[in-house]
Amino acid sequence: MTSYSFTASWIVPAPVSQVADLALDLERYPQWWPQVVAVARLGPETARVLVRSALPFTLDVVLEPVSQRLPELEVAISGTVDGWVRWRLTEVGGGTRCDYRQEVTVDGALAAASRVARPVLTWNHRRAMEGCERGMRDALATTQP
Secondary structure, X not given: OEXXXXXXXXXXXXXXXXXXXXXXXXXXXXXXXXXXXXXXXXXXOOEEEEEOOOXXXXXXXXXXXXXXXXXXXXXXXXXXXXXXXXXXXXXXXXEEEEEEEEEEEEOHHHHHHHHHHHHHHXXXXXXXXXXXXXXXXXXXXXXXX
């Protein structure tokens, strides 16, 4: 088993409530997050999500909310990787600071390959989060009054 920890932070010019609504609406992810290629609702709040960044493989994960209580949102991840994602949303100067943290593990052949490819996988994740930040900014800009 191989573990990964990823973080990212940025500020968007939108209220915390709008950012939280966007982050919790899994079905809309493909509309604004370029690396999320498909979402299928499995239950009221649970979804199967396909994610593909720069590398030629697709993560197939199930996301299930654990906590939707601000300031921190938490989602359990299972599938190609297992673990969790947390979004900490903090009001700052008329906008929202988004602190993203992800802790996941991988097993089997993927774990063995990932030990060698860790720097490339880290770069790939960073690209996905850059897409998230840009997409989030654009999506929130279109919902501003």
